[in-house]
Amino acid sequence: MDMLKALVPVEMTLASNIALRYLCRKADQLGIAIQPIHVEEPDHKPHSSETGWIRRSWESGLRQAGLEEVRRILKSERLDCFVLPNPLVRVGAREDELLDELRIGGHDLFVEGEVANFNTGEFRKRLKSKLYRQMPCPALVVRNMIQSDRAALVLDEKTDVELLVNRFRRFFRDPAKADFDLCAYAMDDLQRATHPDELLAEGRRLLKGAGYAPARSFSLLGSPETAAKALHDYGMIVVHLDRKSNRKTPLTEVLGLASSPLLLCW
């Protein structure tokens, strides 16, 4: 089975530390090789020269410093999973450089840490960022080290269920080992274009066709706060989001409040 390649920013932050530790624990289960990347962001002060060998030397110095930092971090983490030996180091605006690498590098997954914010607006800001709106692969946002291996595949009325099931299969490739529940979320089940039960039926049908069976499937009705609590114990929440829409939805609120790592598919 081919290994999937995950691009993972390595930084000297708590969020990055949590993401690396979590991913390393999941790497075997998901068949993932970690490609570390570090972006050195130059300050915005004017420099003596914007071109020529002075700039090239300055960038080269930054790159070298970045490489040393990544190696130091990776060494201190003592990761016992497969980390590709050559960390990528780039100089420039973080978002642009990561997006560029995701486009040219053929990565299967982008993984980064995020310390969950009580203000869910911060999560919506992330979803609206250029990086998240344009990245060509799914993103795994790691907020905490959750011990559970059980994932929740969460559907709402805007979910493209077929696309989500296909993405899910790509990461959970062995149906016999995929430990997951299927959940349809709505604030209530009144006047919904698609009733939660219909969503579940469609999800189960598509999964069954691919040889997968959820351990449990259930409707989750209630406020985003209630739903986030109900999903509290899952080791990963897997969802599909429509990136064309800027609208705040109950599901994005649930994701903003959740403590579990989020696999965002588009």
Add this chain to the structure above:
Amino acid sequence: MKLLVAVDENPYSRYAVGQAARLAANTWADVVMLAVEKSRAYLDEDDLDQEHAHPKTLTLKRYLADFLGSVGPEADIYGPGRDVPFGRRDGDVLEADASGRKGMVLRVRSGNPAKAIAAEARASGSDLVILGSSQHEGGWGRGSDVPGRVADAADCPVFVLRENVVPSKVACCLDHANVTQESLELINQCVTLYGAELEVVGVLRRGELREDVEAKMGEVLGYYLDRDVRALVRVVGEDSLESFIESGGREDLMALWLTRKSPLQKLLPGHRVASLVNHASASILVLR
């Protein structure tokens, strides 16, 4: 460790006594149990027996029996717990010494409950004040704001426990890195005692998490993860902190560090602390 358990006649106090006993059993703490009675200058004590003149002495004796029952097999460290006589000490204070190898003193003070509890905490050098509180406003008399006023006035940590709730999550709000080892051990005791998960909450200053706070969060998180305790991290903006504390559910325990060095102290002046403690649904642990 020196625990001060402040009680009145309400059921939440009985619950607080039970929880204090669990903590004492884990830490072999010296305990002072305090009740506060109204000042009654008109009463001629010579006309009444002690239990009628000072009914709180009877309340304390009952709570002592509850406490020893909750400590379990190791209760003998606090002495036999038989009927102990109350005597006068330092003027207005009534005291009964039921100590064994570890201290167990019952005291009755008179006057304003919040002031009397804070004064007792100072006088007995308490490391932690424990007191119960009802789920809704009420109890403790005098406008029911006693737990909040104690949390504000005491110099040591104060643990306000909501009645009949076993916390399933301990959320500790870190706004600075100078937290004492003793306060971390207190958090540790709560996490262990209740088998609760821990949420380390960093307070953002002007939208940024200070480097030293982030490092401390990582340190605390690593400590618990290494011990297979479920530990989570979260951040909250300073302007949302009160909403965050108020959003805590009945089964949450919110731990806040309030010291002179703590920016939280500036964010939450005394009257706000008192109000938060009195109105929150969660139990509150004020650390210092």
